[in-house]
Amino acid sequence: MHKPLALVVDDEADILDLIRITLGRMGVAAVTALTVAEAKRQLERHRPDLCLTDLSLPDGSGLDLLHYLNAHYPELPVAMITAHGNMESAVAAMKAGAFDFVAKPVDLAALRNLVESALRLRGRTGALDEQGATDMPLLGDSTVMEQIRVLIAKLARTQAPVFITGESGTGKELAARLIHAQGPRRDGPFVPVNCGAIPHDLVESELFGHKKGSFTGALADKEGLFQAAAGGTLFLDELADLPLPAQVKLLRAIQEKSVRPIGAAREVPVDVRLISASHRDLSQEVERGRFRRDLFYRIDVIELRMPALRERPEDIQPLAVHILQQLAQTAGGIDPAACPTLSEAAIAALVRYPFPGNVRELENILERALALCEGACIEVADLYLPAVERARTPDPGTASTERRETTVDRARWNQTVAARALGMTPLALRQRLARLGIEQ
Known part of the structure; x- marks a missing residue:
């Protein structure tokens, strides 16, 4: 395999020099460009394995270059360099197809992790191979399942947070495992966590770890699940059950790519791919004040819905x-x-x-x-299938008022629909409701 080559696009010469030196120490060659136009010329001359581009460029934006690369070089991983704290731009870039992002001032450890992950995609088509197979593959020839398999292959080639929705039992964890197995982190750990199964007073300790003596019962240092998933994927299932104080820390961990164990003096860098899931509607949880709106926007960069x-x-x-x-x-x-x-x-x-x-x-x-x-x-x-309720003609002498009220209410007072469910004619239902004194 040839020596890896990266295209680095930034209008700051110091940043270009820093990244070029860092890449050189990793055995990665680099070509540079100061503008979008120059980057396109470099792409014609070379076939890079990775592109790192600043968001703000003299003749356009990094998003413009990202759209161009997606159209002409779809297999090329693209990472954005963003201003510190500008998570909105980072999220927008990942929604547009960026592999990942790194914030200025550039953290060299984070940059190395990003580059190593991106380069592991070389020669990969995104299709699931034998090593990535699971005991329970995502079976089904329906159109919707074909679409989900294609989307999973695409999601595997990015580091963007993925939020998986769907009813209980639809295979949300299986989808997360497949995204992990087909991606560049496949050799790292896959750590599944059911947020609803962790006692609320232990959530922060479980996720972020703690130092010895930080609270009663902390007899030794403990590594959190974020650290346990280093180099791999952390899957947070039933995320809606996470208490609000832990949501604040989770938001910071996503934004800063670091966590602070309970009782620690400083934050610890973490390199994880975050995938989350819930059977509840998080947008409704946000409206009810049970889930942070800013965290919702961070974890719901790409949504994958598993069908019933x-x-x-x-x-x-x-x-x-x-x-x-x-x-x-x-x-x-x-x-x-x-x-x-x-x-x-x-x-x-x-x-x-x-x-x-x-x-x-x-x-x-x-x-x-x-x-x-x-x-x-x-x-x-x-x-031994459970009995399925079917429409039947009720015995007028035994049918309960409560059943009629419930059925009419479920039918949103559409008496034609309710009558059909009760096995009655609409006229008979209206007469029965009148006799019982039930009105809309």
Whole structure:
């Protein structure tokens, strides 16, 4: 492999010299440019492996150059050099496709980490290879899953914070693991954290660490999860459960790329890729005052929505077959070829079922069915699917007032919709509501 080459674009000669010397000590050659126009000429003469560009240039902005590079050199990682504290510009750059950013005055350790991560992308197409495979791949041939796989491959090539949304059981952690596995940090640790599972009085200690004697019970120095994820990815699941005091510290850790352990005199640099997730709507949590607006803007640079299983019913059968084979191998050491199969009726029943618990619920249902099935074929009765409410004609003498009020309320007082749900005609429903004294 040829000696790595970086293109550095900045209108300050001192910055160019500093970065060129730092790169040289890393074994990375550098060509420089003072303007956007000169950078484009250098790109024609050379094929750099990385571009570092200042945000403010004499004949344009670093964002202009970023858009040009995205259009003409899409595989080239681009990092922005921003003014200190100008996180808005850094976030805008990452939303536009920047690999990462470094703030002025340039921290040389952070610069080296950035360059090493970017150069690990050389020769990578973003496709998941065998080393990056997981025990539970992101299965499904539906259009939405194809789009998610493409987006994950793109996200893996940046260091931008990613916020994954979706209902419980849709595979948010799996998506985070795939982003990590396909990216330049794949050889580093992947550290998953369920924020809702940490007692509120221990959150800061768990995330950022503490020094011996900093509080009662702190008998020794403790490394935080940010430090444990150094060189890799920190996945903060159920981020909405993070208490407000810890949110303040998390915001600073993202902005400054450093943390201060409880009781420490100074901050410690941290080099992590942050991916977060929640099944709750963070924008609503912001409006309710339970989540900081400024933190929301920092972690929601790129959003990845995982669809509910009921939104992709065509994926249920291949998922079920794969899960059955995995369960058979793990639990009983059964040869996948001899694994019980699903009858057509069982598959049809699974496709009809709404899966409020999504893929996780499908796994539980199939694990139970595999244990209870006595033959070579899993039938509908082996699935023990929970009953799904269906419209039926109620017995006028036994139907409760509460049920009617609830149904009409859920239908937002659309009496045609409510009548259908109750198995009545709209006229009959109106007469019944009038007799019961229920009015809109």
